[in-house]
Amino acid sequence: MGVTSHRGAGRGAVRDELRRAVGKIAAGSAVPVFPMAGVGGRDAARRIRLSRRLEVVSSPRAANVLLIAGEITPRLLRPAIRIHDQASPPRATLFLIAGGAPEPDVPSKPEAGSNTEVAAVESALRTHAIRDRFFPFAGLVHQESEVEAASRALHRDLVLAERATEPAIQPDRPPLPWRGRGPYGHGGKGMTGGAPYGRPLPERGNDRDGLQLDRLPLRIGPFFPPLVPGLLLDVELHGDVVQAAELGPNPFSGYVGASATCPFMRALASPVRIADLELSRARSHLRWLSDALHALDLSALSIRALALAERLEADNVPLISAELARFSRRLERSRTLTWATRGVGHIRVDQVGDTHGPVARATGVEADARCDDIEYLALGFRPIVHDDGDAWARWRQRIGEARQSLRLVTQAGDRRSGGAGIVEDPRGMIRLQTHTLDSTSQLLPELVTGREWGDAVLAAVSLDLDLERDARLTSVIEEGR
Amino acid sequence: MITAGALLMVVGTTTIALLVLRWVGGAVRRETIPEPQRLPFLGGNPPTTHAWSRYHIRYYAMALLFLAFDMEMVFMYPWAVVFVREGTVALVEMLMFIVILLLGILYAWREGALEWA
Structure with missing residues (x-):
């Protein structure tokens, strides 16, 4: 932090001491985790609910640790990056790459065809490549049983400032340039025309009383907690009422093969x-x-x-x-x-x-x-x-x-x-x-x-x-x- | 003269308070929130339109319901004054009046006026 540099060393030391004392208490608390389930990661992402040391939160803003379980397919990659950048600092990412624990249905190794094994290795390699390229600071575990300890370690290091918060992956730029444009400098035409602050205004449509009101189009998912992982739902909302809904493409398509464990x-x-x-x-x-x-x-x-x-x-x-x-x-x-x-x-x-x-x-x-x-x-x-x-x-x-x-x-x-x-x-x-x-x-x-x-x-x-x-x-x- | 002095003091104190707050804000402030962090959370996709969204808050339904209860009160005050003198007749009259208003409320309920959206 740049603020400390021009202050007295004595005050800085007191502050650091205080910070460490508070950090120690915070480090022992339950870790707020936001789970994101890719291919084969749903069970592992769900099971973190069972841990008393981890607290599943329903928004990345409340999380310190983002858990990415299973394979991130191309359709899941950009949403995962956006969620990473939306999480408020301090934040850390933890990858679970092994597809989670095997299903307990089959105690012994099943007669896995070589195709299945090759597919699993390929899947792990793809996720490793994504981690290396986009999440270079992220933690990595291979067993579901290690998730709790690794999350706690990340959380502890974050709150004690022994680990730097992960920087944003996307550039710090507004999606559409708007500053200084238009009569009020807000990017629009007049009060409500054009694209104020970089985004166009919603279309209007009849609500249930026949009034012309804005229909807010939203694409919900694929990591929206109450909905199942991967579900993309394009909805148009009038206030609280869903006026239109459409299913998006299945992000897992083409990345899930036959399972020998099911x-x-x-x-x-x-x-x-x-x-x-x-x-x-x-x-x-x-x-x-x-x-x-x-x-x-x-x-x-x-x-x-x-x-x-x-x-x-x-x-x-x-x-x-x-x-x-x-x-x-x-x-x-x-x-x-x-x-x-x-x-x-x-x-x-x-x-x-x-x-x-x-x-x-x-x-x-x-x-x-x-x-x-x-x-x-x-x-x-x-x-x-x-x-x-x-x-x-x-x-x-x-x-x-x-x-x-x-x-x-x-x-x-x-x-x-x-x-x-x-x-x-x-x-x-x-x-x-x-x-x-x-x-x-x-x-x-x-x-x-x-x-x-x-x-x-x-x-x-x-x-x-x-x-x-x-x-x-x-x-x-x-x-x- | 005293008024001008008081005014000057108010303006002066306000200015100093604002400057102090500004300084405190600058000292406490961290770096600004980066653009990608400002997006609302929708599960991983960015919003396509601006959040300025006009929706119907349905005040008229609330207003009509309020009228039903309000009329009840308007009638009840004078009724309470003469209730002891008039006795049973007044009670029956009030019951009839409330039943009529209740029909209106039940109708509004059936039409979904008590729904949230």
Whole structure:
């Protein structure tokens, strides 16, 4: 800092001493972390919620450490750079390059085809190249277990001024030059014409009362916390009301290949133990539950749901099952939850179309690939169906399915299912031959149009989108054809 | 004379206070906020338009609701004065009046006047 240079040395020393004393207290506090999930980084970015030493913040402005987990694809690079520059100093970046911990579904190394391994190495190399070129000061860890210690070390060094804050990557220039232009020097024509302060004014349109008012166009995402990582949503807002919405391109497309660790993907080709499939399904639903509770800012409940998901193993199913029963009773009695989600994001039966999975079943459509599976039928499987079709129905649907999955795990024994090119994964039916892609995410624009922004976010959350899965299915199906 | 002196003192004190504040501001101020940090957070994309956005704050809905409650109060003050003398008749009259106003409020509620946006 230039200010200290012309001051007395004695005062400077006192100030440094004071700063160190305060810094020591600050260094021990929880680290505000803003996670950004790239390819394969979603689980790791979510699991930092479980750490007491790290605090997940929902804006880079509140963060000291920006965690970049997984691969940053070209479409994610510029947003990641912008978020880095938006974070207020002191700031530091931490890269987690190894794709996060392997899925706990498969204890031993799976029969990974050499293609998958090569793809993983290539992905890591690309992210290393991005880090070297754009984030030269960023920290780097290879294991998810090291994230907590590395974040704390970065935070400590930042607040004790032992580490310089990272400089902005983009140049310090306004996007459009405006200073000194126009009659008032603000870059516009007259009071409100032209491009004041470098940006044009929004277009006008009819609001719900037929008044001509500004429609604020915003591109939300891909790192907007309540929405799933990678989701790009172009919305036009009239005040708080979404007047138009459109989905942006999937930033993961072309960068996600077949996964050998996902049991559902393996079940497409060869039979897999039903117990493994159902454990994985229960975990997925519980992780969604954690995300959804997080989106409602119910952090403690969110952590509780995530802890259930991460603790769930084949040998503690009865225990987790009992805990989940208590937890779900509590959630279903909650007035806040019902008040926030009932009637939100309502899907009519004729809108369901090609959508499968819990979203369709919560709308009353009894479509489930497991219904046609003799092994599941032998277990007495019947799909859970709700008729309401709103966000609350989808909440109850997934909680109910998670509990049903745990029951199936205990009954399944060594039964196997799959190998016929059709499987029911936690988000819907995958048919290798005739799969229609991204059908659930296509519902989103219709659901949010005309809703207030808060309801729009809850509707988006209730769909349980996974853009990485969409990209993966696209690549797997194209490979197959 | 005294007024001029007082005025001079006010102006002088204000000027000195402003200069001191300016000096303090300059001494405390860090470097200015760089351009890329000034953007609002939208999840990684910059805004395409200016934030000067005219939206409808819907005062008229609030005004109509206010009128319903206001009329109630306007009638209640004189009513309270004569209530003891008039007795049950006054009570019934007031109940009828409130029911009529309540219909208006329920109508406004149905039309979404209590919605936030």
